[in-house]
Amino acid sequence: MAFNLADMVNNRKPVETENISDTVYRDVFELEPSKENFYSTDPERLQGLKNSILLFGVMQDVLIEDVNGKDRIISGHCRTMCCRMLVEEGHEEFRKINCKYTKVTLNTEKLPEDKDEKVEQLLNKLGIIQANRFREKTDWEKMKEALITEEVIKELRDLVDLQGTTRKMVQATLGTSGTQLERYHAIQKKLSPELMQEFKNAKINISVARELTDLDENHQKEALELYQKNGAITLPEVKTLKEKQELNRQIPGQLTLAEVTGKYRPPEDDTVIDVDVQIDRFFESLKRSTTERIQKRDKNMSIYMLSTLYDGVRIRNGHLNYQGKKDGILFNPDSDEEKLITWQQLAETLIEKYGKKQKSVKMAPLVDPQKECPYYREDEVFTPDIARIIKIFLEDVYAKMYVGAARRFRAMGAEFAAVQRGKEKDFVFYDEKGGKVCYVSKKRMEFEYQERVKKEEPDPPETQPNEAMETLEEINNSWSEWKPEEAVKELCTRYPELLKGIMQICRKYKKNGERAQELQKKYAPYGYHSQACDGFSYTFEGYSRGITIQSNTQKKESKMSYIRLVLELVNLYDPDSSEFDLTEETMEMSDSDKPECCQQAAEITDERQQDTEENQSLVYDCREEEHEQEPLDIMGNDTERKAWLRSYKLWGLWYEDKHIGARYYKYDFENGTRLIVEEYDPEPQQSHWYNPGESYYMHLVGGPEPDRKNQIPKWTYHAKYNKYPNSETELVEFLKAIQKGKR
Incomplete structure (x- = not known):
């Protein structure tokens, strides 16, 4: 058993x-x-x-x-x-x-x-x-x-x-x-x-003990001496001793010279050989692990490996003639040209000859900015080209500059940028390739602004000639906020070819995010495009920076994202309208190549005029208007769901209350749920550098009860419309449930 x-x-x-x-x-x-x-x-x-x-x-x-x-x-x-x-x-x-x-x-x-x-x-x-x-x-x-x-x-x-x-x-x-x-x-x-006793006393770990068993009796004694000398022995040190042992070990089964030739080994050759020649031959005979340390210029490890592997080694074969010792290597021993080189000196010599030199890093010299390009102070004269650039900068951009600000403008058919440095307070001008054009001191710029711009403007009655010049902060505060829809209308009126180009993009792409990205790629592929004429200008920058529309005559400015511009244009115009069809002439000429400035406003069609007159009424009727609702987009992630929610204006305006400046949009889902968005006009701002958008609130009304996770509903349920909105996170969870077919 x-x-x-x-x-x-x-x-x-x-x-x-x-x-x-x-x-x-x-x-x-x-x-x-x-x-x-x-x-x-x-x-x-x-x-x-x-x-x-x-x-x-x-x-x-x-x-x-x-x-x-x-x-x-x-x-x-x-x-x-x-x-x-x-x-x-x-x-x-x-x-x-x-x-x-x-x-x-x-x-x-x-x-x-x-x-x-x-x-x-x-x-x-x-x-x-x-x-x-x-x-x-x-x-x-x-x-x-x-x-x-x-x-x-x-x-x-x-x-x-x-x-x-x-x-x-x-x-x-x-x-x-x-x-x-x-x-x-x-x-x-x-x-x-x-x-074994040291292993029993936990002074040597099992990995080192196992490697020590591969050494013979003599090399184990050498390892014990090294342990007693240093108080410890590491795994790399044991492996080095193994290499030394292999160097002098007879391979099992290998025939000796006497066995092969039938004769005894010839006597050793004590021929004196030049030390420099022997050093070169010695390096060629080294094992790969040692040569790698020398080529990597690892001095300490090279000294250790040479002293460990070749201590006590005697070679006399007519090719090399040396004797390894504890303190170094002795070339041509017992001869008149005997020379002892320490292990450190030998390692340094080999590293100097065969070590791979690291590539030196070239440091670019620091260039004095004042010597790199001209620096204009109070008493220096502008060159003709610089004078033209400064003139346009003073007329269109200088009033909006402040310490740390960067502005772009167009002059002489090219694009330039101006930066006011924080420490020096002076102005640096760059060309469209990023190269520096010139420096202008702060005092010189204030003088030029006073001479060229302020003198041309009539003094108000209450202003005395001896009063101080208006500060930059007062100039900046004089700008007012421009409503996005008004700024977009003015832009389309002045640049109809630009409007046609954008509408062609809206025809090609159905999602607003794709429309906005294609708009930026076409009109500002390198991160900047600007046009200015008769005190009106627009600037297209990178996708994250957005668009700036300015009216210098009215001191108004509007900043918006590319998606916001697309939404405003889609609300104002129909991309599929025949008025935006491309003719042979418009196909040959693009707005970016030949901008149309100062064009008269296009005639408004009867249908649009009728809509405009209807919009003059104080309040829309609160009855629902029939809009052809587009089917719900297929959204693959939360980013696309949030973008769909923020593009609520594409659903169509439901009704508007002009008493309080409120507009309402709605979307009806197949399960009976209605999503209502209430939108309000932005708050007026005193400074022009911050451009707030409209504030809006979303309400999810009706439909089935929400799913629960750990007894907590995934979104707040409202049986009827009330003043408490739903968060964007809740609505994203609702859209997930809609797409999965749960709701």
Whole structure:
């Protein structure tokens, strides 16, 4: 009958005695440790346990058994040792330790009879290992556990028929793999006693111990000397010793020269060879790992590898003639041209000859900005081109400048940019390629503005000639906010060809996001496009910066995103109208190439005029207007869902209340839910640099109840319209549910 090892250990039973459950107190110096216990009781490792016992006492009884009238410890060797240490330190209260008698025997009902008690003795060894299974162990203790367990299992096989292979039972008992068991065997057989003792004392880890087993006896002694010298030995150092050993090792099965030729090896050649030639040949003979260190210019590692690999090496073959020593390498020994070079000098020489030089980083010299391009102060004269640029800048841009500001403008058929620097407060001008054109000091610019612009403007009656010049902040505050819809109307009136080009884009693309991106790519592909005429200008910049529309005569400015421009244009015009069809003439000429300035307003059609007259009424009727509602877009992510919500103007205006400046838009879903958006005019702002949009609020009305997650609804449900809006996050969750077909 085959037996399972785990069942044999678990089926042992305690002997029924009177005092098996009674706690007794025994002198710690009279207790004998078990001979089967191999775990360390080193006092240095027991300091933590000793301090714990000093504070809280012995929390668990020591298990002992009576063997020939003496008490032998089964479990509790460390606790007993700590109490002995405390008594030696003067704590007599720990002389008596709480113990329990116990004895475990085989269960003869389930296991075979063991007359000689050999099986019981072997299982007791495993019992000690199992009793210490959860303690903190060193690598040496783990190795002893595995080797003893393997030995016990092999002995049990001779006595009992066990199930499974030895390695599988070791792995099932301790969790030790077959590979790890092979490492333990190699360390047990090949490691020298001195290094084994250091491994037992946890001074060397298992990885280093395994590598040390690949060294022969002499090189293990060399490793021990290195360990004693430095107080430690690392894995790279052991691998270097292995390379040194391989350098001088005879390959197994390799024929000697005498065996091949049938003659003895010829005598060594002591020919004197030039040292520089030998250094070159020495580098060629080095192993790849050493040459890589030299080529990487790793000086310290090169010195270490050369001194380790070639210490004691003697070569005399007519090609090289040197002797490796502890302090260096001796070329042409025992000759008149004998020369000793230290390992450091040899490494430095090889690095200088064969080390790969790193590419030097060339630092660009700092250029004085005043010398790079002209710098105009109060007494310097502008060149003709610079004077034209400054004139247009003063007329169109200077009034909007402030410290740190950057503005773009058009002059002489090209685009320029002006920046007012923060520290110097002067002005820097750039061309369309980013190159600097000139510098102008602050005082010079104020003087030119006073002479060229302010003198041409009539002084108001209350202004005296000797009053101070108007500050930039007062000039900036004089600009007023321009409503986006009014600014867009004026833009389309002045530039009808631009309107046609944008409408063609709106025909081609159906989503507003795609329309806006294509609009920016066509009219501002390089991040900037501007036109100005008769005090009116527009500027198309990068997609994130948006569009700026200005009226210098009315001191109005409107900034908006590309999507906002598309929405306003779609609300004002029908992209599919025949008036925006391209003719042969318009196809040959683009607005960006030949801008139309100062054009008269186009005649408004009868239908649009009729709509305009209807819009003059104070309040729309609050009845619903029939709009052909477009089907819901297929939205793949939350960004597209948010973009659809923010493009609510495409749904069509439902009704408007001009008393309070409120406009309402709606969208009806197939499940009966209605989404209502109320929009209000923006608040007036004093400064022109900030352009707020309309404020709007979204209300989800009716429809089925929302789904719940952890008893919390995914959006707020309103059976009828009220003043409390839904957040954009709630509406995104609602759109997700709509698309998934849940609602």
